[in-house]
């Protein structure tokens with residue numbers, strides 16, 4: 001059994017005799033500050049790596065054209081569409097008609113959103129998610 005007067009430093013794992021019991025996790029100020037910075041930079045690395053998971057995972061031409069056009073993926077598109085619906089309802093104090101919404105969606109978001117995880121068809125046409133009809137349609141790359 002280890003002497004219970006001693007704590008193990010959370011950073012360097014050395015045993016030390018705490019000056020203040022219970023609250024002291026590190027053997028020294030320098031370990032405490034190193035541990036803090038290590039945690040902080042870990043968080044920064046995780047923050048930075050998040051967007052990369054979504055963009056350009058494959059180097060196909062299709063995904064490049066999406067980022068150039070600034071088109072969002074289908075899921076994001078329908079989320080934004082819900083937001084527009086809420087805004088339109090609030091502003092004019094009446095529910096927007098389906099036609100109004102479709103017009104706004106086409107104008108602001110673009111109707112067709114390239115589907116990244118489906119290949120082009122035999123005609124070299126790419127699959128697009130049509131946010132008006134909720135269907136996949138095959139179109140030439142430029143929409």
Ligand SMILES: [Zn+2]
Nearest residue numbers: 009012027031
């Ligand atoms: Zn230490």
